[in-house]
Amino acid sequence: MKMNRSKNKIQRLLQTIGKSFFPFCFLMFFLHPCFSQQKGTPQDAPHFVYQSSFSFGYGLGKHYVKQDTLPNSSFTLEIQQVIAYQFNNFMFTGVGTGLDFWITNRKLSTFIPIFANATIKFVDRKSAPFIFANLGYAFKWQIEKKLEENIFYGTKAGIFFQTGLGINIKFSERLSLLFSAYYKMQQSAIQYREDLLLAETKNQLFHFLGVKIGLLY
Numbered sequence: 001m002k003m004n005r006s007k008n009k010i011q012r013l014l015q016t017i018g019k020s021f022f023p024f025c026f027l028m029f030f031l032h033p034c035f036s037q038q039k040g041t042p043q044d045a046p047h048f049v050y051q052s053s054f055s056f057g058y059g060l061g062k063h064y065v066k067q068d069t070l071p072n073s074s075f076t077l078e079i080q081q082v083i084a085y086q087f088n089n090f091m092f093t094g095v096g097t098g099l100d101f102w103i104t105n106r107k108l109s110t111f112i113p114i115f116a117n118a119t120i121k122f123v124d125r126k127s128a129p130f131i132f133a134n135l136g137y138a139f140k141w142q143i144e145k146k147l148e149e150n151i152f153y154g155t156k157a158g159i160f161f162q163t164g165l166g167i168n169i170k171f172s173e174r175l176s177l178l179f180s181a182y183y184k185m186q187q188s189a190i191q192y193r194e195d196l197l198l199a200e201t202k203n204q205l206f207h208f209l210g211v212k213i214g215l216l217y
Contacts, residue, residue, distance in 0.1 A: 049092055049174075050217055051082040051117075057184060057210020065151070065192055065202050074104040074153055076184075076208055080134075082117050089124040093117060100138060100186075102154045109154035111186070113138040115162075126170045130178075134162040138186055150193045155201060158187025164212065176216040184208040 059072030078101070084094025093116070100111040115136025122129050138160040166180025186206045 046085065046087050049084050049086045051084065051214055053080045053212050053214025055182065055210050055212035057208040060207040060209060063190055063204050065190055072206060074102045074206065076210065077101045084117060090121050092119050096134065104153040107152065110141040111138040112141050113160045115160055121168055128168050130168050131165050132163065136160050152191045154188045155191040156189040161185045174217060178214040178216055180212045182210055182212055184210065
């Protein structure tokens, strides 16, 4: 009964996030012309910007736990929000946070990353390539455990790093659509049981490749 209640809570959380994130992005898209018409601020002057993004990725490599070799078969879904200061048409830096969901063998583990962000655009054109990097720490929020299972992925908080290359498609001076491919590294652990009374932990580095879509406004 307790496990069923936990599953229902997770499902409601994911549904709430899905229902609120994309309407928010569309709302920002339609309200943006109102913001861009504000007087007294040159469009190329330094200013604060906001980036909302959604990404998904898949694990790379293998993990070694005692005598076993385990594939990194984790699938990740991540929502991020960044607030940054744009110095010019080429660079902004800031801080961000989000939710990172790992799904491994139908088990869910959740992180809350907090990170510093730096993004550089190579040219000032309507469609321009860019590179970004996020570095910070991912806190553990929740992990779903089943008593009949013996192995659990992503059981500890740890250092978080993400970098990627993409394209910035500018709709106006203050609104862009971002597409990118990324590499992510997360310091965490695998927990395994030898019997019902003993649980040990093996520290690991988890590697992922994925794609991200976002709005810069």
